[in-house]
Every structure is written in C-alpha cells, then in structure tokens.
Amino acid sequence: MDGMKNPMERIREIYEQLSNTQRKIADFVLKTGDGVCFLSLTQLSQEAGVTSVTVVNFCKKLGYSSFSDFKKGFQYYIQGVISPRHVVKSDLADYQARPEEDFLQQVMAHEMNLMSDTFTCLGKESLIQAAELLCKARRVYLVGKGLSLPVIDLFLSRLDFLCLDAKKVSFDNLNLLPNRLANAGPEDVFVVFSFPNYSPIIGEVAHSVKEQLSSRIICITDKPTAPPACYADILLLCQTSGLVYYNSMTTPTSLVTILTSLMAVKVQGQASPAQEKIPQLAYLRKET
Missing domain, CATH: 1.10.10.10 (Winged helix-like DNA-binding domain superfamily/Winged helix DNA-binding domain)
Known part of the structure; x- marks a missing residue:
C-alpha cells in the first residue's frame, strides 16, 4: 500500500x-x-x-x-x-518590511527560545542515561543525512578526543550499507539523527538495528513521529523550527556539546588502555 x-x-x-x-x-x-x-x-x-x-x-x-x-x-x-518541502519558509514579506536591526533581534531571540524550550522539556535523566550508554558502548555509530552531517562531524570529533570508538555511517553507496552495519551488535550504540524532511532510509536503518542487530538506539530528532523515534531506547527531542529556515541546527549542535561534555566528565580519571597510550604517542603532535 x-x-x-x-x-x-x-x-x-x-x-x-x-x-x-x-x-x-x-x-x-x-x-x-x-x-x-x-x-x-x-x-x-x-x-x-x-x-x-x-x-x-x-x-x-x-x-x-x-x-x-x-x-x-x-x-x-x-x-x-x-514535513516541510522547502528550505526557506515562503511568508517572509512581514520580515522584509521591518528594519534589519529589528529582524536581527527577532532571529536571535527565536534561536534562544528554541534552546530554552528544548532544555526545559528535555529531562536531565535522559541526558545522563544517554551519556552513560555512550561511555559504555563498544562502538558508537552515528547515523544521519543532510543538515545532520555537520552535527555528526562535531559529535565524531568529540568522541575521538575521548578515545571512544566511533564511526559515521555513510549512505554514499546503499549496496555497501549492510556491510557497514554487519559488525554491530548488542554492545554497540547507534545515535540516529532525523529532521525534516525526514529520510525514510534512516527509519529503516533504525528498525534493522533494533530488530536484527539488537543494538541500543539514541534518537535525536524534533518530533516523536520521526521515522526512527519509535525504535529509540532514549529519545532526545530538539526544537528546530527556525524563523526563516525550516530547520535550525542550533539546538542539536548544543545538545551534542552538552552530551559530550557530560561524557568527558564521566571518563575523566577512568583511564582506558587507549588513553594510557596517549603519552607514548604524544610526539606525533609535533610538526616535523
């Protein structure tokens, strides 16, 4: 059907x-x-x-x-x-008629409200659970498309710094997608990003991860009806409706920063074998 x-x-x-x-x-x-x-x-x-x-x-x-x-x-x-079908909202005439300074103030206030509304509604317990799950994971898989990719790159760089095994799942060749997921299992965690316009393949991956691989899923999205949301062990909802653009990535980016900051505090003092090797490899930081 x-x-x-x-x-x-x-x-x-x-x-x-x-x-x-x-x-x-x-x-x-x-x-x-x-x-x-x-x-x-x-x-x-x-x-x-x-x-x-x-x-x-x-x-x-x-x-x-x-x-x-x-x-x-x-x-x-x-x-x-x-789901919106365009990048920019169509009704901008009212904004165009205003002084630029007034419009700028309104945009700034809107972005601040998105963050305030998100973190007011987002339970601290969910963030703590997500951080614990990620710190204990054998490997973290980061899944997303479109505007989520810069946020995923930030997430990946933070996990690299923490010496946590992490991988960005690429969708450049769907024929290889099963191969890229095949090594995942119950000890792994998938962080799945999904924002309008929602990509059906992201929901399909979440379903397969849950049903076939038995991995845990943290879903970062704007609505509980997003394709991967129903498969999530932990659902982190972000307000992303921008004043001009349909999607603002301010809040997802901030959420990743907060989440990885919490993870950094958790792993501090818990020296892993990888972290113990860093001093031995520190000479690689010097330019030759």
Whole structure:
C-alpha cells in the first residue's frame, strides 16, 4: 500500500464494511491519531479491547500486509503532513518590511527560545542515561543525512578526543550499507539523527538495528513521529523550527556539546588502555 495514503481516510471509507469488533479498533485509531505510531501490537489490541489477530486482520482489511506495515504507513503519512518541502519558509514579506536591526533581534531571540524550550522539556535523566550508554558502548555509530552531517562531524570529533570508538555511517553507496552495519551488535550504540524532511532510509536503518542487530538506539530528532523515534531506547527531542529556515541546527549542535561534555566528565580519571597510550604517542603532535 502507498505509504503516503491517508490511513484515517481509508478507515472512514471502509468503516461500514467492518465488523463490530473491527470497528472497535477503527474507533480507537480515529480517536488516538498519531499516538498509534507508538503502540505495539499487544498494546493496541489491549487498548481497543480485541485480540492481536483481530488487529492484524484489521490492518489487512485496510490494505496493509501486516501490523508493522500499517504502523510504517501511518508514520509516513504523519511525516508527510508535517514535513516541510522547502528550505526557506515562503511568508517572509512581514520580515522584509521591518528594519534589519529589528529582524536581527527577532532571529536571535527565536534561536534562544528554541534552546530554552528544548532544555526545559528535555529531562536531565535522559541526558545522563544517554551519556552513560555512550561511555559504555563498544562502538558508537552515528547515523544521519543532510543538515545532520555537520552535527555528526562535531559529535565524531568529540568522541575521538575521548578515545571512544566511533564511526559515521555513510549512505554514499546503499549496496555497501549492510556491510557497514554487519559488525554491530548488542554492545554497540547507534545515535540516529532525523529532521525534516525526514529520510525514510534512516527509519529503516533504525528498525534493522533494533530488530536484527539488537543494538541500543539514541534518537535525536524534533518530533516523536520521526521515522526512527519509535525504535529509540532514549529519545532526545530538539526544537528546530527556525524563523526563516525550516530547520535550525542550533539546538542539536548544543545538545551534542552538552552530551559530550557530560561524557568527558564521566571518563575523566577512568583511564582506558587507549588513553594510557596517549603519552607514548604524544610526539606525533609535533610538526616535523
């Protein structure tokens, strides 16, 4: 089924064809909306008061091959509704009519508000858990595309400084993507970045990492309906809606700085074999 098909409209279209039991599911989905994206098969069946088999049959009635396919279609639809399709917002006439100094002040205030809103809502416990998870990881995989790449490069440089094994996952050749992930396992942590316009492949990677590799996932994104969010062990939400541009990377960059600062404090004094070798290799810092 087309992932961008409106599942809510599809439910309404066939509502009269549903059995009384299936209508319980339909009523629950229509009432809950995008909250369905976060429910497992068992949770949805319990909330609707039906069996798991009935939920699966309901999904097939809508044209989906499975419950997972239904959730994916629902997520893609929600993302299609909320995701911007342009880099710059179209309604700039009001800003153009103002003095540049006033506009500059407004942009600066907006960026500060993005950070304030993010860190007010972001639980300190989640940051502490994320830092602990990263410090204990055998290897950290950094996943993202587009505007996330400069933030990932910053993250990678900080992890290099801390002597932590880290790797940026490249999407330059999708034929090699399975090879680049194949060595990951339960001892590894993936940090997945996802911002509008959301890339479906990022969600697919998160799904595979969780289901096939059993690795842990930290997701840094702007909305809980982003493709990889439902697979995250730790979800870190950032406000990224800029005043002019749809995406502002100010907050994700700050979040990475805060997270790696916390990690630096944690590893301080806990000399790893790699850190103990640094003095022996210090001569390499000198130019020849």
